[in-house]
Amino acid sequence: MPAAKKLILENDININIMQGTGKDGRITKGDVLFFLKSNGTSQKLTDNKNKKENLKINENRKGSTMDITVPTLGESIVEATVSKWLKNEGEYVEVDEPVVELETDKVTLEVPAPISGVIGSIIAAEGETVEVGQNIGDLDPSGKKSSDDKPKAKEINDKEEKQLETKDTKTSSSETDLKKDDAVKLPNSQEEIVPMSRLRQAIANRLKSAQNTAAILTTYNEVDMTALMKIRSTYQPNFEKKFGIKLGYMSFFVKACINALKVYPAVNAEIRDNNIVYKNYYNIGVAVGTPEGLVVPVLKNAEYMDFPEIEKTIVNFGKQAREGNLTIQDMSNGTFTISNGGVYGSMLSSPILNPPQSGILGMHNIQKRAVVIDDKVEIRSMMYLALSYDHRIIDGREAVSFLVNVKENLEDPQRMLIGV
Missing domain, CATH: 3.30.559.10 (Chloramphenicol acetyltransferase-like domain)
Known part of the structure; x- marks a missing residue:
């Protein structure tokens, strides 16, 4: 049974008064979760009471955000590493479009957008360890797709760029403190320290x-x-x-x-x-x-x-x-x-x-x-x-x-x- 349908049946939600953000107005799992989150409860609701509350939620939906969370990763796996953000802050994404790549002990998986919208903020940076259910970013469903909306590289101004060029890569006494992209290579050195991936x-x-x-x-x-x-x-x-x-x-x-x-x-x-x-x-x-x-x-x-x-x-x-x-x-x-x-x-x-x-x-x-x-x-x-x-x-x-x-x-x- 599709996840969205299962949640709707379990919580006795009247879908006629819900707003779908999927293709052709389809109600997605993210829409259902957003609805339940906005209500502050997942208990069964009566039609008369819900109708007014749901309409109010849909009217006030603009300005609200939907969390991007770490999904269930599999049996006995409770954490992962943020391998790569596929989208940047301010970028529009469609529902189910991959937004971030997570690396576990066994596989690398992509986390899809729960709803359509604009990436509001990225909370967990690349290289950080995150747990199942943790909020790693959010989406603004009120954001619209612009005609020139293309993936934008993270901007670094001239001052920051110069600082990066002159700044030595700092290393910790513990190898586990190295971030994913922190390859440590000293001048004229024959050694290079590269942190092990979670899979390795x-x-x-x-x-x-x-x-x-x-x-x-x-x-x-x-x-x-x-x-x-x-x-x-x-x-x-x-x-x-x-x-x-x-x-x-x-x-x-x-x-x-x-x-x-x-x-x-x-x-x-x-x-x-x-x-x-x-x-x-x-x-x-x-x-x-x-x-x-x-x-x-x-x-x-x-x-x-x-x-x-x-x-x-x-x-x-x-x-x-x-x-x-x-x-x-x-x-x-x-x-x-x-x-x-x-x-x-x-x-x-x-x-x-x-x-x-x-x-x-x-x-x-x-x-x-x-x-x-x-x-x-x-x-x-x-x-x-x-x-x-x-x-x-x-x-x-x-x-x-x-x-x-x-x-x-x-x-x-x-x-x-x-x-x-």
Whole structure:
């Protein structure tokens, strides 16, 4: 149910006497919130009493402002950093138009304008930490859009500009006091201090937490990719023509891992308090590198996805990650992760667990190597595989057997079609 409709029904508001600021007079969530704020109450009102009060509010609406607040950011996330104001004070915005960009530990999100109007004041500056529900600015609904209303850069007069040129960047003894744009670089220095983004801090904390909490152990194997590569090259043209997307390796790995997870459920489990939680669903995280850091969007219920759906979803995730448009929901509730360091040329690595998951598979680059097959030396396309796992709940036998199962599925892809 749309947020505006839900609020109207919950508060028994007569919409016939409300003023909508949305397109074609549409009543938006901001209009409803403005109405409730102006009344000073959210309790149910009677029609006769409300009619007079609501009309009065609409008449006096000019000169009033609507707060721009920090929205709910997701489960367990209570604060964010003001990354960038997309609009300036005095600039007109339409309802639902993005006005400010917030950066959390997991994602960067845009906060839309609750109503149409002019940005009255910006309370929280860029780089400031803000909490959910905090007022960071306000909108004047009485403001009108002018014909020459264009985004204006923040003005700095000549005096201020000269002061900025001669003023040294001040640093604090604590790195946390550095603002987002405070890059500290001394003359003729070979060092530059740049504050970590919230995403980078979150990645660092989670990785270190994983090492401190889980008993991480890694087992290795290698897989002959020859048969899989042949299948991929054979069906690539028809696959791309039919589905409009290339057939990659990741969909095969997702399918192979799901088959192995069904045989060895402990690898798909997690520790919760003093319990082991076995999950009968398979949400496979796919690690994606971005300039800001590594993110892991999740293929939800991947056991029900076919090859085209997996490939399309992964491509879409990659695009969203590069544009910074992944949501918290996109990266939540994973049960197992696949990381492909091979795209960067990695030959072998030991991936770190993505808590609270208990297993992560590391893919690497494909190289032609001499291997012995039927007592003969042959040139084959080989890849090293690495499985890092939480030894607290996964025994070595299970981990090794899981990785062998993945290897067998990849070396003989037809096994996945008949489930053996």
